[in-house]
Amino acid sequence: MARKETVNTLVALLATFPIVFFLSLLFEGIDRKIHARMQKRIGPPIIQPFYDFIKLFNKERIVPVTAASGIFTAVPIIAAAVSILGAAIPIANLIAGTSIVGDLILVLYLLVMSSVMVMIGGSSSGNPYGAVGFSRKMTMIIAYEIPMLISIASLSFNPCFSLAYYDIVSTQIRMKSLLVFTRLSMAVAAATFLLCIPAAADVVPFDISEAKTEIIHGSLIEYGGPYLALIKLAKAASNFALTFLAATLFFYLPVLFEGYVSLGLGGALFLCLVTALIFMLFTITVPRTIFARLKIGQAFKFYWLIPLALSMLCVALSIVGL
Amino acid sequence: MADESDDAKEIKADYTRLRVPFGPVHPALKEPISLKVTVRKEEILDVDIRLGHVHRGIEALAENRNLIQTLYLVERICGICPHSHTTCFTQALEEISGINPSERALYLRTLIFELERIHSHLLILGLMSYEIGFDTLFMFCWRVREEVLDLFEGITGNRVHHAMNTIGGVRWDLTPHLVEKVNDSLKKIEKSGKYIYDMFQDKTVEKRLCEVGVLSYNEARELCIVGPSARGSGVSMDVRRDYPYAAYSELKDSFSVVLRDGADAYARTEVRIFELLESINLIRTILDELPNGSISMEESVLKLMRKIPEGETVSMVEAPRGELLYFVKTNGKEGLRRLKVRTPTFINVLGLKPMLIGGEIADIPVTLASIDPCIGCANRITVIDEDKGETRVINSENLRWRGKKQ
Numbered sequence: 001m002a003r004k005e006t007v008n009t010l011v012a013l014l015a016t017f018p019i020v021f022f023l024s025l026l027f028e029g030i031d032r033k034i035h036a037r038m039q040k041r042i043g044p045p046i047i048q049p050f051y052d053f054i055k056l057f058n059k060e061r062i063v064p065v066t067a068a069s070g071i072f073t074a075v076p077i078i079a080a081a082v083s084i085l086g087a088a089i090p091i092a093n094l095i096a097g098t099s100i101v102g103d104l105i106l107v108l109y110l111l112v113m114s115s116v117m118v119m120i121g122g123s124s125s126g127n128p129y130g131a132v133g134f135s136r137k138m139t140m141i142i143a144y145e146i147p148m149l150i151s152i153a154s155l156s157f158n159p160c161f162s163l164a165y166y167d168i169v170s171t172q173i174r175m176k177s178l179l180v181f182t183r184l185s186m187a188v189a190a191a192t193f194l195l196c197i198p199a200a201a202d203v204v205p206f207d208i209s210e211a212k213t214e215i216i217h218g219s220l221i222e223y224g225g226p227y228l229a230l231i232k233l234a235k236a237a238s239n240f241a242l243t244f245l246a247a248t249l250f251f252y253l254p255v256l257f258e259g260y261v262s263l264g265l266g267g268a269l270f271l272c273l274v275t276a277l278i279f280m281l282f283t284i285t286v287p288r289t290i291f292a293r294l295k296i297g298q299a300f301k302f303y304w305l306i307p308l309a310l311s312m313l314c315v316a317l318s319i320v321g322l
Numbered sequence: 323m324a325d326e327s328d329d330a331k332e333i334k335a336d337y338t339r340l341r342v343p344f345g346p347v348h349p350a351l352k353e354p355i356s357l358k359v360t361v362r363k364e365e366i367l368d369v370d371i372r373l374g375h376v377h378r379g380i381e382a383l384a385e386n387r388n389l390i391q392t393l394y395l396v397e398r399i400c401g402i403c404p405h406s407h408t409t410c411f412t413q414a415l416e417e418i419s420g421i422n423p424s425e426r427a428l429y430l431r432t433l434i435f436e437l438e439r440i441h442s443h444l445l446i447l448g449l450m451s452y453e454i455g456f457d458t459l460f461m462f463c464w465r466v467r468e469e470v471l472d473l474f475e476g477i478t479g480n481r482v483h484h485a486m487n488t489i490g491g492v493r494w495d496l497t498p499h500l501v502e503k504v505n506d507s508l509k510k511i512e513k514s515g516k517y518i519y520d521m522f523q524d525k526t527v528e529k530r531l532c533e534v535g536v537l538s539y540n541e542a543r544e545l546c547i548v549g550p551s552a553r554g555s556g557v558s559m560d561v562r563r564d565y566p567y568a569a570y571s572e573l574k575d576s577f578s579v580v581l582r583d584g585a586d587a588y589a590r591t592e593v594r595i596f597e598l599l600e601s602i603n604l605i606r607t608i609l610d611e612l613p614n615g616s617i618s619m620e621e622s623v624l625k626l627m628r629k630i631p632e633g634e635t636v637s638m639v640e641a642p643r644g645e646l647l648y649f650v651k652t653n654g655k656e657g658l659r660r661l662k663v664r665t666p667t668f669i670n671v672l673g674l675k676p677m678l679i680g681g682e683i684a685d686i687p688v689t690l691a692s693i694d695p696c697i698g699c700a701n702r703i704t705v706i707d708e709d710k711g712e713t714r715v716i717n718s719e720n721l722r723w724r725g726k727k728q
Binding site: 039040128129131132208211212213214215291294296298 | 340341342343348349361363364451452453454455456457458459461462465524526527529530682683684685686687
């Protein structure tokens with residue numbers, strides 16, 4: 001019996017990778033559709049990202065003469081792999097109902113890794129715009145990554161939490177309450193994390209590193225065909241992972257339902273995905289619809305003024321036990 | 323000699339400088355212009371501007387055609403302000419031949435002219451918001467612009483190249499039904515125009531436009547910058563007021579010249595938004611005061627064309643982008659001896675250098691859009707020798723010499 005369950009779990013875990021692939025592209029499609037509707041456009045069909053992916057994959061591979069070809073070609077594959085892995089870990093943890101201490105740090109590391117990979121790919125392309133994109137992305141990472149990491153790390157300051165993903169989810173189940181409502185510090189942490197998502201997802205107003213009208217997509221400038229498809233997949237997967245993390249870490253909605261057990265794993269996952277979708281709407285789709293792009297200095301100032309201050313506040317509150 | 327080579331070495335070793343090619347093909351540019359920008363980190367140190375990628379030889383072409391054909395040819399100089407070009411050209415021909423179009427024709431010309439100004443300004447406001455990454459406003463502006471294009475279609479039958487002007491008048495008349503339609507659309511456009519103004523006062527938009535691409539009053543005077551770009555720097559000039567043409571002398575009390583002292587991209591944008599609203603008022607006055615009468619001469623256009631004597635004149639209009647100047651010299655045999663077109667962008671491009679230097683890379687698209695460049699209008703004969711990497715600009719003397727040789 002136990003063995004059968006183990007096999008089932010294993011199959012489910014293996015299935016998370018295609019599921020992540022499917023969900024992240026689907027999320028991107030929904031994002032594009034809502035974005036278009038908000039601009040009074042019809043917009044592409046929701047499965048457009050799948051079409052794009054397939055079409056790009058069938059295109060020619062072009063490596064510029066000036067590029068360091070080894071790095072240039074390896075980088076998209078690594079970026080896609082790490083961000084899919086980063087997105088799969090939380091889902092796999094939910095399915096398996098267990099996790100290792102420190103996996104939250106691993107997930108965040110994997111998500112940054114995919115940005116860094118794209119950045120390196122841009123700088124290895126030998127294009128001056130790639131270099132400008134590199135320096136801008138580097139600045140942005142310094143700006144948003146610190147508050148983001150602090151907000152996650154501050155979870156472990158609480159006595160009953162650790163840096164294991166499933167621990168935090170199960171604590172929410174035990175306390176029958178969303179994490180944001182348990183303590184003031186957690187609400188601040190959630191706010192910080194959500195504020196950092198637009199920068200991590202590279203959307204307007206923080207898409208400075210790949211500003212289309214300024215530096216022609218920065219790091220992505222020389223990429224095309226299968227490489228571009230992989231990078232787009234990496235971005236979609238990391239956006240999905242970020243919103244899914246926010247939805248499950250701070251707002252694990254299934255606990256609000258009385259018969260939590262009757263909801264089942266499928267129901268709980270579905271509810272989490274819906275929450276993630278709503279977060280994506282408010283942290284990615286809405287900002288990129290209603291804002292203009294900031295300049296690098298302005299964005300940096302914003303992140304070091306508000307989210308960083310918030311994350312510091314969060315640490316301070318955690319220490320005094322609020 | 324030794325010193326020179328040392329200098330060269332020093333420059334070579336300055337790795338902090340990066341030369342970024344901006345164009346001729348770039349997503350921020352709707353038409354090809356090439357800027358070679360030298361930057362240190364994000365700061366712009368030097369700019370080198372090159373035109374000539376879309377030279378079409380229209381002036382030379384015009385000299386081989388008759389006047390009516392040229393009228394439709396000059397309309398093709400620009401796809402955004404074709405009516406300005408034809409008005410300027412017909413005005414010149416009418417001056418040479420002494421034809422006086424009827425009042426109604428002049429009013430209708432002015433009407434299309436102002437509609438064109440609205441459409442052009444909406445277009446650049448949209449592009450401006452696109453350059454700063456505000457796609458929603460871009461979509462909105464262009465959606466409003468559709469309204470104007472539909473009006474063009476209703477009045478003239480064409481959305482872009484209206485072909486409204488002809489020698490001695492205009493080709494299409496306004497029916498009462500059309501007047502009503504124009505009034506309805508104007509209401510919508512006015513509402514949207516005010517909304518666009520509100521949107522441009524948004525914090526993130528202001529942050530991107532204020533203090534960007536500053537062109538002081540004196541610089542604007544020295545470089546003879548024209549149009550909204552000049553008015554944004556506080557230079558009070560408007561051909562409509564200074565040298566009235568078409569029906570503007572009768573309408574001079576119905577519009578005011580919008581001036582701003584900000585001298586930055588935001589001021590230039592603001593000038594455009596208010597000019598748009600001014601134009602709406604002006605069109606309302608035109609519709610109210612529209613005189614009766616015929617819209618064109620009784621004689622056919624071909625007969626009129628044959629009567630045009632030899633002569634030369636300069637004609638000016640205030641195109642949406644600024645002063646547009648034509649020098650027309652007819653040969654008395656239905657054709658032209660010389661046509662010289664000076665478009666506003668040709669002058670305003672000069673202002674780009676002082677605007678850009680000292681700014682950031684992020685400001686290049688904004689600054690470029692703020693002068694509302696129409697590159698297709700501004701290209702002159704430039705020979706680019708790809709093999710040698712040389713660029714030669716052929717001036718008039720050189721041209722004359724080439725002409726003699728043939």
